[in-house]
Amino acid sequence: xxxxxxxxKFLKLSAALSALGLIGGPGLIPQxxxxxxxxxxxxxxxxxxxxxxxxxxxxxxxxxxxxIYAASRQNLAIAQEALLPISPLDSDGILYGxxxxxxGLQGLFESGDLAVVSNVGPLxxxxxxxxxxxxxxxxxxxxFSHNDQRNQWQSLRGTTTLSTGWAGRIADxxxxxxxxxxxxxxxxxxxxxxFQSGESTSPYTVNNSGASSYGAFRRNAEYGPERQxxxxxxxxxxxxxxxxxxxxxxxxxxxxxxxxINDALRLVPELDTPFPDSRLGRRLRIVxxxxxxxxxxxxxxxxxxxxxxxxxTHNDQNQDQPDLLMDLGDCLLAFxxxxxxxxxxxxxxxxxxxxxxxxxxxxGDGTDHGWGGHQLVSGGAVLGQRIFGTMPSLEIDGPxxxxxxxxxxxxSADQYAATLAxxxxxxxxxxxxxxxxxxxxxxxxxxxxx
Amino acid sequence: xHFSRTTIVTISLLLLSSCGGGGGSSGSTxxxxxxxxxxxxxxxxxxxxxxxxxxxFGPTPAEVDNVRNIGFEAWIDQQLLETPSLQLPYMDDxxxxxxxxxxxxxxxxxxFRNVLNGEDQLRQRVAFxxxxxxxxxxxxxxxxxxxxxxxxxxxxxxxxxxxxxELLKAVTLTPAMGLYLSMLGNQKPDKAMNIRxxxxxxxxxxxxxxxGLVMLNENGSTILDQNNQPIPTYDQSIIEGFAHVFTGWTFxxxxxxxxxxxxxxxxxAAFQDFHDEGEKRLLNExxxxxxxxxxxxxxxxxxxxxxxxxxxxxxxxxxIQRLVSANPSAAYIGRVAAVFIDDGYxxxxxxxxxVKAILLDPEARAEPADANSGKLTEPLLRLTAVWRAFxxxxxxxxxxxxxxxxxxxxxxxxxxxVFNFFRPDFAPPGEISKLGLVSPEMQITNETTSVTxxxxxxxxxxxxxxxxxEKDEATIYIDIESELALVDQPQTLINQVADKLLxxxxxxxxxxxxxxxxxxxxxxxxxxxxxxxxxxxSPEFAVLR
Numbered sequence: 001x002x003x004x005x006x007x008x009k010f011l012k013l014s015a016a017l018s019a020l021g022l023i024g025g026p027g028l029i030p031q032x033x034x035x036x037x038x039x040x041x042x043x044x045x046x047x048x049x050x051x052x053x054x055x056x057x058x059x060x061x062x063x064x065x066x067x068i069y070a071a072s073r074q075n076l077a078i079a080q081e082a083l084l085p086i087s088p089l090d091s092d093g094i095l096y097g098x099x100x101x102x103x104g105l106q107g108l109f110e111s112g113d114l115a116v117v118s119n120v121g122p123l124x125x126x127x128x129x130x131x132x133x134x135x136x137x138x139x140x141x142x143x144f145s146h147n148d149q150r151n152q153w154q155s156l157r158g159t160t161t162l163s164t165g166w167a168g169r170i171a172d173x174x175x176x177x178x179x180x181x182x183x184x185x186x187x188x189x190x191x192x193x194x195f196q197s198g199e200s201t202s203p204y205t206v207n208n209s210g211a212s213s214y215g216a217f218r219r220n221a222e223y224g225p226e227r228q229x230x231x232x233x234x235x236x237x238x239x240x241x242x243x244x245x246x247x248x249x250x251x252x253x254x255x256x257x258x259x260x261i262n263d264a265l266r267l268v269p270e271l272d273t274p275f276p277d278s279r280l281g282r283r284l285r286i287v288x289x290x291x292x293x294x295x296x297x298x299x300x301x302x303x304x305x306x307x308x309x310x311x312x313t314h315n316d317q318n319q320d321q322p323d324l325l326m327d328l329g330d331c332l333l334a335f336x337x338x339x340x341x342x343x344x345x346x347x348x349x350x351x352x353x354x355x356x357x358x359x360x361x362x363x364g365d366g367t368d369h370g371w372g373g374h375q376l377v378s379g380g381a382v383l384g385q386r387i388f389g390t391m392p393s394l395e396i397d398g399p400x401x402x403x404x405x406x407x408x409x410x411x412s413a414d415q416y417a418a419t420l421a422x423x424x425x426x427x428x429x430x431x432x433x434x435x436x437x438x439x440x441x442x443x444x445x446x447x448x449x450x
Numbered sequence: 451x452h453f454s455r456t457t458i459v460t461i462s463l464l465l466l467s468s469c470g471g472g473g474g475s476s477g478s479t480x481x482x483x484x485x486x487x488x489x490x491x492x493x494x495x496x497x498x499x500x501x502x503x504x505x506x507f508g509p510t511p512a513e514v515d516n517v518r519n520i521g522f523e524a525w526i527d528q529q530l531l532e533t534p535s536l537q538l539p540y541m542d543d544x545x546x547x548x549x550x551x552x553x554x555x556x557x558x559x560x561x562f563r564n565v566l567n568g569e570d571q572l573r574q575r576v577a578f579x580x581x582x583x584x585x586x587x588x589x590x591x592x593x594x595x596x597x598x599x600x601x602x603x604x605x606x607x608x609x610x611x612x613x614x615x616e617l618l619k620a621v622t623l624t625p626a627m628g629l630y631l632s633m634l635g636n637q638k639p640d641k642a643m644n645i646r647x648x649x650x651x652x653x654x655x656x657x658x659x660x661x662g663l664v665m666l667n668e669n670g671s672t673i674l675d676q677n678n679q680p681i682p683t684y685d686q687s688i689i690e691g692f693a694h695v696f697t698g699w700t701f702x703x704x705x706x707x708x709x710x711x712x713x714x715x716x717x718x719a720a721f722q723d724f725h726d727e728g729e730k731r732l733l734n735e736x737x738x739x740x741x742x743x744x745x746x747x748x749x750x751x752x753x754x755x756x757x758x759x760x761x762x763x764x765x766x767x768x769x770i771q772r773l774v775s776a777n778p779s780a781a782y783i784g785r786v787a788a789v790f791i792d793d794g795y796x797x798x799x800x801x802x803x804x805v806k807a808i809l810l811d812p813e814a815r816a817e818p819a820d821a822n823s824g825k826l827t828e829p830l831l832r833l834t835a836v837w838r839a840f841x842x843x844x845x846x847x848x849x850x851x852x853x854x855x856x857x858x859x860x861x862x863x864x865x866x867x868v869f870n871f872f873r874p875d876f877a878p879p880g881e882i883s884k885l886g887l888v889s890p891e892m893q894i895t896n897e898t899t900s901v902t903x904x905x906x907x908x909x910x911x912x913x914x915x916x917x918x919x920e921k922d923e924a925t926i927y928i929d930i931e932s933e934l935a936l937v938d939q940p941q942t943l944i945n946q947v948a949d950k951l952l953x954x955x956x957x958x959x960x961x962x963x964x965x966x967x968x969x970x971x972x973x974x975x976x977x978x979x980x981x982x983x984x985x986x987x988s989p990e991f992a993v994l995r
Contacts, residue, residue, distance in 0.1 A: 205896035212901035363648035
């Protein structure tokens, strides 16, 4: 590791900004552990904005189950013979296949680098259909609403007013152990999110080629260094308004981290692994590049947040979904290949989340907002080629359908998050802080991580 | 989808004639009670400037003078009478765009032209606010239809001072909204095929455009039940009720329901055969009887939404947030909601009265109360403020700026989803969250965008000013001639720039930093643009107090 210069330069800048009162101290939340980490792990959250229709992503191929599926989905059903067959190691006796365009997912699954976590969604406690219909159970508020359910996935707040996200709370809880890191634990390629908001920690945002830097402050701009010094003095002087202060805080962080990131990226040529030229592909590519130079940042734990959109398929689903799932599969496969290329496969776990599953019934040419759905987890540390949880019945008005093909989740978003957090290094005793609804469920770890 | 030239002409004629006949409800607006203008109190430059940052796309010296001369209320009254500046007529006069990307750029050209130069500043500002509440976007299935989006924006512009329920109806029936939230082509159930009506518009029209998710008091605070939990405004069965209401509509002039005409300039029309004729359960225990026409169902359903108790505070608060402050007091919201409920003449939903109440409220007009007051100015509005203050224009008389969102994270009708660029309740981690306050525009402010906004401003100021030697026909240049004349008096120059951008409210520090930076330069233009850049990229300028 030859980054002492880099570190020295960073610490100098950091000390300068800190002396100016621009950079706060480490977290103040109760600590999850005391021992410092010596290894490296990273979580990469791929959030599928809009609500992925995952009941068309993974479909039963056995005749009996397929026929139920096809009867429910009618004009939105994928043809049985077109499904891409997979061979789970823990078969429940039913054959499954991925969407015909999701060749990347099939490849990752069959090579053991991808697991499916079946029918997971926001829950405050286990819910049966009877409980739901009788109003006999606690439910997450505003089921079926985009931003509320996205918020649940990201915050796990239940009915509380908790304003932090679970990645933010992980960063808070590990703050003392990670105080030597030169970058914030949470990094986003996709702007601000509830997911990464902490009480005492904030995420840092990059763009698709690294960090944005101020053109007017460049050394080759006339009086650039003087202008930067002037700007820093203004920031340091403070502001008498909360909005100005919030903006100034962001500017300070832009100044602090930009050179660190861009200098590091210049050290390493592009990876050999090609990425699809899509929004998700470009975002995963910069994450892969940053991971390739992670030693420059002296980090032990990182969480990346990446979004990709278009999943709110109310209309033209048959036309749009093939592209969405092809891109998702191709991108996850490229990312996993890149992680193998840089030798970090076992240390990096990529997982999906999405607003909700979608209705099994059709609105003519698309689907509406549902509840439970399947999620994907990939990486060398994942117990791949398996389907975790129980596949729900896909029958309209069946045991798992609360109305119109909205499927009650059998696993909770809290259990899913806790499993990932536990692998990441959060002690079992601290998991309730990360996933507040976890105590309502028997299984505290879904077992999909090695 | 491309319109032939003749189609465009025919359709614009249709549009013109329908507007002349009061097709836009703006013609029938009841003016807000105005009363006598009292002996005009002395309005300072700072006060007039702050008002115009709330009510326009940026103060100009002339408009500041105007406000100081006639007063706030008279200025608003004047604005209510200005002719609406529209996008489609301008776009129709342009050469036919080569492709849809170019068509979208023409649409933004029309937007910049109107918000920078339109006399109807307040109407434009309210229309922009509405476009961030009732969202459609060219990101998605509307990308190919710039004219449809322009028509949508024009409807917001025409109804900005109209009646809320009529606005809601206009919005509901635009083909742009119809496509964006999939009401267009939505049809009655087909049980055998497991097909039920599309719930997209039914859900979002309530959640985002009118009443929100939880029951509100008139002052915008949340009503809690005995368990201290909010009370949902609707449940799934009500969404399904509205989803059934919104069946049977497609483009006007379509030969049949499934052969769309793609006429974007006229409201959608109904095909009764595709409309569900059953009973529909709506809000407040209202049940629409079976057998009604699509039109009757629609009118009754929109009446049902618009008369819901939440609307005044839900819409009032968001309009305050777009124009004045991120965290209005409950009392302020309550006063605005009261005017929404009754404009003084017994009319509910008179938006001109609501806008007037927002801008004339003591909380909007008084000196900023404390550190929590005001709001972060939307990034794009920082650019328009600079461009208006320095009368920016291009030689070709256009504003060709294809991708404002790359720098500003926003562009008119270009949000990533119906949830807009930012949510009204967004709170960044840190001080604002801890105080239980919000700062919506902070949702698009991060370590990347804080830089890209300032970089674009640097470009627009340092490289695009009137003293640049070699000009480009399509580049937008700010006019710095009157500042160049002051270059020998640095403090006077700084004062003038500070007057234009900050209403004179410049901190001592920013003033002295600006003066020192100017000293580096030995060119006149260098000194001027340095001063403008220093102020325009400062956190002081980014926040409207």
